[in-house]
């Protein structure tokens with residue numbers, strides 16, 4: 001017989017229940033309070049969203065001979081570097097690498113005020129110059145893609161001076177592969193990468209500051225079909241609005257450059273003028289030169305070295321098949337969001353993020369009384385650029401100016417603080433949204449935050465997390 005039955009039998013059930021309920025209440029009430037305190041779903045949230053941002057000042061190393069020591073783009077098939085390290089533009093003692101690093105470093109100082117656990121009020125004070133709105137609380141963890149640039153003199157003392165600066169993975173002195181800049185960027189699974197560059201000069205119609213963007217897979221795939229002879233007309237290219245291909249030199253038309261870059265993107269071989277693959281000019285499988293979720297399985301170089309027709313390693317574009325993890329990724333809706341359509345009407349979120357940061361830089365110069373007719377958002381350079389193609393993050397990539405233009409030289413050397421502030425406020429606005437107040441300003445930022453929800457894959461996993469396997 002159970003105790004409760006004994007109580008019932010003895011006719012003291014009512015008494016038991018009253019005591020029981022009282023006991024229950026004594027336990028339940030504090031339990032509810034504890035649950036409320038520790039259950040984040042019920043209790044108002046104290047944490048704010050945390051975003052990971054990489055500031056990516058270009059270059060930093062030295063473009064010296066010999067290639068075997070100083071090169072980049074290490075090709076596992078030949079065991080050699082395929083390219084010299086690109087040290088960036090210079091004019092007299094002005095160096096792109098040093099200028100973009102200084103600007104990125106100053107930007108980081110501003111963004112540190114948004115780091116988790118740090119007093120945000122200093123950043124919010126800054127925002128008052130740009131918006132009358134009550135700012136939203138967010139946290140940003142900021143990374144720099146590289147350390148300070150080295151000089152030729154530093155380089156002489158080091159066994160492998162370009163080691164911290166290479167874009168692609170490379171073998172160390174013991175022949176162990178080390179992660180290059182792209183692998184290190186992807187390892188932190190960023191939401192946003194902000195790549196900063198400047199150049200020696202620009203075509204005349206590229207004024208102001210210019211975004212650098214990659215086109216949609218769709219247009220590249222049409223280029224592949226054209227090269228395979230499956231479509232004959234060029235209208236797919238000429239009817240695509242905003243598609244002005246980056247022309248490396250005037251020796252070929254923009255359409256011919258588009259075809260050559262399309263061939264390079266798919267097969268690793270650029271085209272000669274005759275539309276034939278330029279053998280001996282193999283540029284490697286870039287997506288296999290980094291550690292990320294889209295590289296082919298280890299050992300890929302054994303089948304790849306034969307460049308078998310009908311595979312993704314085919315040397316001839318006619319027999320090329322875009323199969324394997326990287327090419328599945330390229331076709332994914334997330335790549336479409338990053339590269340196609342969007343708030344600018346082209347270029348997806350990458351173009352929007354790039355233009356928005358440019359507008360915030362100009363807005364910052366404007367609120368600091370620095371307007372000039374040559375300071376404006378310009379056209380974009382469209383090609384199959386390495387950085388935006390090999391990260392899952394939204395990639396803002398900007399040519400900040402040109403060293404042959406006096407006005408650009410002036411702001412790039414004397415207004416670095418203002419440029420950095422504009423970049424930092426632009427990054428905040430892209431992640432939190434911010435309504436700019438000076439509605440008369442000609443290049444007013446839109447202030448709309450990036451819609452990152454569409455990059456959710458399933459549950460809590462996002463496209464940004466998916467870039468690295470672990």
Ligand SMILES: [Zn+2]
Nearest residue numbers: 058088197198
């Ligand atoms: Zn550059």
